[in-house]
Amino acid sequence: MTEIVNPRIEEYLRRRYDDGDPVRLEMEEMARARRFPIVGPLVGRLLEVLTRSIGARRIFELGSGYGYSALHFARAAGPGSSVHCTELAEDNIRLAEGFLTRAAVWDRVTYHRQEATAALRAAGGTWDIIYNDIDKDGYPAVVELAHAHLRPGGLFITDNVLWSGRVLDGEDDGKPATAGVKEFTARLFAHRGFLTSINPTRDGVAVALRL
Numbered sequence: 371m372t373e374i375v376n377p378r379i380e381e382y383l384r385r386r387y388d389d390g391d392p393v394r395l396e397m398e399e400m401a402r403a404r405r406f407p408i409v410g411p412l413v414g415r416l417l418e419v420l421t422r423s424i425g426a427r428r429i430f431e432l433g434s435g436y437g438y439s440a441l442h443f444a445r446a447a448g449p450g451s452s453v454h455c456t457e458l459a460e461d462n463i464r465l466a467e468g469f470l471t472r473a474a475v476w477d478r479v480t481y482h483r484q485e486a487t488a489a490l491r492a493a494g495g496t497w498d499i500i501y502n503d504i505d506k507d508g509y510p511a512v513v514e515l516a517h518a519h520l521r522p523g524g525l526f527i528t529d530n531v532l533w534s535g536r537v538l539d540g541e542d543d544g545k546p547a548t549a550g551v552k553e554f555t556a557r558l559f560a561h562r563g564f565l566t567s568i569n570p571t572r573d574g575v576a577v578a579l580r581l
């Protein structure tokens with residue numbers, strides 16, 4: 371199984387959500403050309419709605435690539451907000467600077483060129499949103515870390531929790547990434563400090579309210 375959302379439904383939603391934003395469209399074009407895994411416009415819109423619904427001003431991203439998800443957070447959080455990004459690849463950070471400057475949100479963004487969970491530990495503090503999109507074998511350890519660094523009422527948002535259906539019985543490919551996503555989901559749902567829901571958009575987005 372690779373498609374979770376019926377492609378016709380996906381296309382229908384894409385058209386509804388299209389705001390014609392040139393920077394966003396260029397970032398999506400780059401993702402297509404490079405086969406780079408961005409969250410895409412459907413999840414991007416969800417991130418914006420979630421950010422604005424809780425009035426989030428302090429957001430920490432684990433795994434930022436060239437800033438596509440950060441574009442949505444930074445826009446939704448507004449002027450004076452703080453979006454911290456983490457990325458190991460220097461060329462992605464340079465690309466992010468170009469895109470997010472043109473989108474007029476670079477002044478709200480701080481990139482850490484560091485392993486993402488180490489960067490969150492080093493930054494410390496509490497955040498309104500922690501967003502998780504790192505390599506999937508690293509997912510399980512993020513549950514406790516996010517709980518420790520979110521304010522009550524904050525959101526822990528994680529991409530790819532349906533992992534193209536490889537989490538389903540009989541579909542497991544035996545790889546560490548799949549094991550990571552499955553273990554992560556089990557830990558998240560078992561955690562008494564989170565109320566969790568999964569939105570099956572694109573590859574599955576877990577939204578967990580920090581209680």
Ligand SMILES: C[S@@+](CC[C@H](N)C(=O)[O-])C[C@H]1O[C@@H](n2cnc3c(N)ncnc32)[C@H](O)[C@@H]1O
Binds near residue numbers: 435436459484487505
């Ligand atoms: C799936 S992409 C994220 C894309 C981004 N969230 C978006 O939707 O635009 C994951 C990115 O995180 C980076 N990454 C993965 N694991 C990481 C880690 N443990 N620490 C820092 N960066 C990491 C990868 O280099 C990659 O660019």
